Amino acid sequence: MGNDARPLKKPRSKSRKSGGPATLDDSALRPTASTISALAGVAPSTVSRALKNDPSISVATRERIVALADRLGYRPNAIARSLITRRSNVVAFIMGELTNPFYSEQLDLLLELLGEREIQLMLFHVPTGRDVAEVVPMLLQYQLDACLIASVALSSKASDILAQHRLPTVMINRVPAHRHGCAALCDNEGGGAEVARLLAARGVRRPAFVAGHADASTSRDRERGFLEGLRACGLSLGLRLDGDYTIEGGFRAGLAIAEADPRPDGVFCANDIMAFGVLDALRRKRVAVPRQVQVVGFDDIRAASWRPYDLTTVAQPMGVLLERAVDLITARIREPALLPETVYVAGSIKERGTTRPG
Amino acid sequence: MGNDARPLKKPRSKSRKSGGPATLDDSALRPTASTISALAGVAPSTVSRALKNDPSISVATRERIVALADRLGYRPNAIARSLITRRSNVVAFIMGELTNPFYSEQLDLLLELLGEREIQLMLFHVPTGRDVAEVVPMLLQYQLDACLIASVALSSKASDILAQHRLPTVMINRVPAHRHGCAALCDNEGGGAEVARLLAARGVRRPAFVAGHADASTSRDRERGFLEGLRACGLSLGLRLDGDYTIEGGFRAGLAIAEADPRPDGVFCANDIMAFGVLDALRRKRVAVPRQVQVVGFDDIRAASWRPYDLTTVAQPMGVLLERAVDLITARIREPALLPETVYVAGSIKERGTTRPG
DNA sequence: CTGAAAGCGCTTACAG
DNA sequence: CTGAAAGCGCTTACAG
Numbered sequence: 001m002g003n004d005a006r007p008l009k010k011p012r013s014k015s016r017k018s019g020g021p022a023t024l025d026d027s028a029l030r031p032t033a034s035t036i037s038a039l040a041g042v043a044p045s046t047v048s049r050a051l052k053n054d055p056s057i058s059v060a061t062r063e064r065i066v067a068l069a070d071r072l073g074y075r076p077n078a079i080a081r082s083l084i085t086r087r088s089n090v091v092a093f094i095m096g097e098l099t100n101p102f103y104s105e106q107l108d109l110l111l112e113l114l115g116e117r118e119i120q121l122m123l124f125h126v127p128t129g130r131d132v133a134e135v136v137p138m139l140l141q142y143q144l145d146a147c148l149i150a151s152v153a154l155s156s157k158a159s160d161i162l163a164q165h166r167l168p169t170v171m172i173n174r175v176p177a178h179r180h181g182c183a184a185l186c187d188n189e190g191g192g193a194e195v196a197r198l199l200a201a202r203g204v205r206r207p208a209f210v211a212g213h214a215d216a217s218t219s220r221d222r223e224r225g226f227l228e229g230l231r232a233c234g235l236s237l238g239l240r241l242d243g244d245y246t247i248e249g250g251f252r253a254g255l256a257i258a259e260a261d262p263r264p265d266g267v268f269c270a271n272d273i274m275a276f277g278v279l280d281a282l283r284r285k286r287v288a289v290p291r292q293v294q295v296v297g298f299d300d301i302r303a304a305s306w307r308p309y310d311l312t313t314v315a316q317p318m319g320v321l322l323e324r325a326v327d328l329i330t331a332r333i334r335e336p337a338l339l340p341e342t343v344y345v346a347g348s349i350k351e352r353g354t355t356r357p358g
Numbered sequence: 359m360g361n362d363a364r365p366l367k368k369p370r371s372k373s374r375k376s377g378g379p380a381t382l383d384d385s386a387l388r389p390t391a392s393t394i395s396a397l398a399g400v401a402p403s404t405v406s407r408a409l410k411n412d413p414s415i416s417v418a419t420r421e422r423i424v425a426l427a428d429r430l431g432y433r434p435n436a437i438a439r440s441l442i443t444r445r446s447n448v449v450a451f452i453m454g455e456l457t458n459p460f461y462s463e464q465l466d467l468l469l470e471l472l473g474e475r476e477i478q479l480m481l482f483h484v485p486t487g488r489d490v491a492e493v494v495p496m497l498l499q500y501q502l503d504a505c506l507i508a509s510v511a512l513s514s515k516a517s518d519i520l521a522q523h524r525l526p527t528v529m530i531n532r533v534p535a536h537r538h539g540c541a542a543l544c545d546n547e548g549g550g551a552e553v554a555r556l557l558a559a560r561g562v563r564r565p566a567f568v569a570g571h572a573d574a575s576t577s578r579d580r581e582r583g584f585l586e587g588l589r590a591c592g593l594s595l596g597l598r599l600d601g602d603y604t605i606e607g608g609f610r611a612g613l614a615i616a617e618a619d620p621r622p623d624g625v626f627c628a629n630d631i632m633a634f635g636v637l638d639a640l641r642r643k644r645v646a647v648p649r650q651v652q653v654v655g656f657d658d659i660r661a662a663s664w665r666p667y668d669l670t671t672v673a674q675p676m677g678v679l680l681e682r683a684v685d686l687i688t689a690r691i692r693e694p695a696l697l698p699e700t701v702y703v704a705g706s707i708k709e710r711g712t713t714r715p716g
Numbered sequence: 717c718t719g720a721a722a723g724c725g726c727t728t729a730c731a732g
Numbered sequence: 733c734t735g736a737a738a739g740c741g742c743t744t745a746c747a748g
Binding site: 032033034044045047048049052076077079080081082083084085 | 724725726727728
């Protein structure tokens, strides 16, 4: 396969000092601070200070250096810098599968937010059923500034390691990790309660609930809020089914609902994907929506507004939620001693054809 | 906001040599190679060699060091290492919006593949309408090993900068960047031709095509293959519409198809999302699918198998395609002088209800 | 088989 | 206002 000795081929012959004055030719590859410093006739430390707008540098010197840096396309090596500053401007993003489109819409928004702040994202994938702790050692090697965790539960083991390494951690839409760590969540309980009120107002008498994973706090909280909301409206749950947060699970639940006797006349699904499955099943069984059964989801993913579904759902204000998450993180990168915090943002009902009469 | 002087608080007092023998307490934060070396009574260089299985190290020494490293949870600092080796084991992933679920399914698979190889991904987001060149300077700061580009066109400017910095680059499902760079693509032309043959076999006489963006090579190639395939079957295109690669664009195209006179009896859409829009429009106009109009998409995203769509489509073998892309990249990380290469993998028709009679 | 030394490219007290 | 020196944590010729 030929010669692969790229690194350090001639490590001792690169010193600028012994090689005479630098020329522009040196910039054929990447210029370094010492390329600039040699060309400008100043010390590397001066280059460093000039480029970070250190006020102690004279205007004339700064301008000369900045011009030179621009001309050569010099940008400080982030690797070398973070070795010294202990800051990389890179944040870990730990996520599960993107099977639910909700997560990719989330990632899109997050990238946009972080882009504005010049923060980069390094991705870590935790397959379903695996522990976050498995990726943490890898993550720790990269001197990352913080850790954003989405769509994955944090084991106490993983949380302990992160805390021990003083890595600021924010959960997105999950309850905060044990003692340490922050979280930014949609008010799932409040959203569930709103759904109850809506269904009651639309005349539902026998409500049903389709749950996600048993260990997902989102599903549990949405259910709790829903039950409380029903109670407040003088209703109680007629049927409860598991939908596993998948469209297939929702389909099975929908079949059961279609055949139940008495049949529920309103269904709240803990996410949109399951609601799609429920709608598919009801259509298959020729149950009319919303006339015979009304259906509500949660998330407001893009497909919820697609014509065949046209689903009433609780919209999570992802933009706001992620901004809060990013604020929590950046504050703790600046000031590691800040106490953990959990932020809630309210969802809002988006009523579409699966509940609206007519 | 209090004290934020974390970096280099007391830079000169950390030297192990002057501080007496190291104790296990030092490992409260992160142990370094010199923590281990002091504890083991060897040089840091020996620690380094022992942990990378350098054969020159004696078995006894290695075992002692490995045991110690395990006990302290030592992992070499990837930042410091890559400064020296010029290798970070991190690859840039440049992508556009994830609005088409196809891209998130792709990202999922890619993360899995790279995870197995202990390669990390750093994400760069290029909003639609912006040039990749805008993120390249940022990317170059991080000493990344290579660059994977998906769902974004590479301008010649960006491509030149990447080539000049000798950064191996692989396009996923896009034609290769100008002179330099590799690509792994689905055989879009072949797939288009297969669709033509299928529609002909299903009795279509007046085929239509719904195109994506004018500047997307995927759409152009699928169209070219489709036209050639039609010709080979003795057919020619009856109607050509733009669908902008969005569901709304597909919907508009579908309305036009429903009202066209004579109406096409078969439609090939350059991606699945547009096909969904077409199906929605046909349903709205009470045009029966597949009896009056047959519809075929491209990509086989998950929603293509959802009941309301049940779409016949060309499945891209994403697993294989991404494996090829990763192979191209890793080969060029090892051996930068390798010539650019473009790899095609064949798609395959997945027939569902929008063409299958009965 | 192992160690001492140099160096990756930067930044930051420290001294002038 | 600027420079010389030290050092971040590692790896790799080089010498023994």
